[in-house]
Amino acid sequence: MTAIATLPSFLSLLFFILLLSSNPLPVSSILCNQDDKKALLSIKAAFGNSFHFSSWTDESSCCEWSNVVCDGESSRVMELNIFDGDLHGSIPDVIGDLSYIHNIVFYKLPNVVGPIPSALAKLKNLVYLTIRETNISGPVPDFLSELTTLNQLDLSFNRLSGSIPASLGDLRRLTSLDLSGNQLSGTIPPSLFQKLTTPEPPSLRLSHNELTGEIPPAFGKVGFSEIDLSQNRLTGDGSLLFGRSKPTITIDLSRNMFEFDLTHVEFPEAINTVNLNENKIHGSIPAQKTKLESLQSFNVSHNDLFGEIPSGGAMGRFDESCYLDNKGLCGKPLAPCK
Ligand SMILES: *[C@@H]1O[C@H](CO)[C@@H](O)[C@H](O)[C@H]1NC(C)=O
Numbered sequence: 001m002t003a004i005a006t007l008p009s010f011l012s013l014l015f016f017i018l019l020l021s022s023n024p025l026p027v028s029s030i031l032c033n034q035d036d037k038k039a040l041l042s043i044k045a046a047f048g049n050s051f052h053f054s055s056w057t058d059e060s061s062c063c064e065w066s067n068v069v070c071d072g073e074s075s076r077v078m079e080l081n082i083f084d085g086d087l088h089g090s091i092p093d094v095i096g097d098l099s100y101i102h103n104i105v106f107y108k109l110p111n112v113v114g115p116i117p118s119a120l121a122k123l124k125n126l127v128y129l130t131i132r133e134t135n136i137s138g139p140v141p142d143f144l145s146e147l148t149t150l151n152q153l154d155l156s157f158n159r160l161s162g163s164i165p166a167s168l169g170d171l172r173r174l175t176s177l178d179l180s181g182n183q184l185s186g187t188i189p190p191s192l193f194q195k196l197t198t199p200e201p202p203s204l205r206l207s208h209n210e211l212t213g214e215i216p217p218a219f220g221k222v223g224f225s226e227i228d229l230s231q232n233r234l235t236g237d238g239s240l241l242f243g244r245s246k247p248t249i250t251i252d253l254s255r256n257m258f259e260f261d262l263t264h265v266e267f268p269e270a271i272n273t274v275n276l277n278e279n280k281i282h283g284s285i286p287a288q289k290t291k292l293e294s295l296q297s298f299n300v301s302h303n304d305l306f307g308e309i310p311s312g313g314a315m316g317r318f319d320e321s322c323y324l325d326n327k328g329l330c331g332k333p334l335a336p337c338k
């Protein structure tokens, strides 16, 4: 009785399996969005149809191409991740036609040149933008502030010049900004991170540039997770970044011209890295330093500090190179105080 009743459903299942296996196209080939595919093939052409894109062929689904990730449901292109390739050319405007994309990466591409294309401003779903270790040049463009959903912007180690646009402060969800290793000049805009609508502590890296002026006083109220301003020409007070209750893990102000008194600075309790070497910092090293259990890196060499280096706690972790060339520091690991 049951055997007879299930027979028709068994037959329809068999029919369905036959139908599937007779279909010569894998399911994903049907799904690739034709507008996305057209845009990607134009990007390939803009880089001279480089071998890097050999899997990007007209016959296959763009969702199966290397460096491309599609959304499982909509099958629209969500990620373009191009790295380590011998690509020659500039990033073409047609990239602005990948309307649904949320992550773009161009990384380790020394022969990618030219400016950041303005068509990027069309990408209203972009959350992550990385153009790192390429030879792109020109300014950090103002139009990036139109990417209102942007959460992480990494334009580090390129050849960007000019000043940092104040309009980046309009990006309310931007919690990670890395512009290190460029030729940026001018001052740090006070607007950065002032309109954040997310509780996540922001990270700012501006090292290896030609920035001048002081740290904006408004930064004293930002609880950074990480701030790296090393290797610039910054002046004035760096102590405003510190504070016992701040969530900061890393503060790197090394190789600048900062001038402030370290004596009464309170270190964030979870701090891991404090690099202040090669500045004009005076005063003495606060005793609180010995109570910082997470502190792994501490360098105050080449400053104007004096007095006894506090002892005890985790102080044995730091060798004399961390204290060398100051006005009058003494005690372990330097010579005993007189
Ligand atoms: C930029 O190009 C120069 C040669 O023109 C090269 O030496 C350099 O490594 C390139 N920069 C990057 C970040 O790839």
Ligand SMILES: *[C@@H]1O[C@H](CO)[C@@H](O)[C@H](O)[C@H]1NC(C)=O
Binding pocket: 277, 278, 299, 300, 301, 302, 319, 321, 322
């Ligand atoms: C501290 O900084 C100085 C000078 O910038 C450098 O020579 C030294 O190696 C650094 N020490 C450590 C442990 O990083």
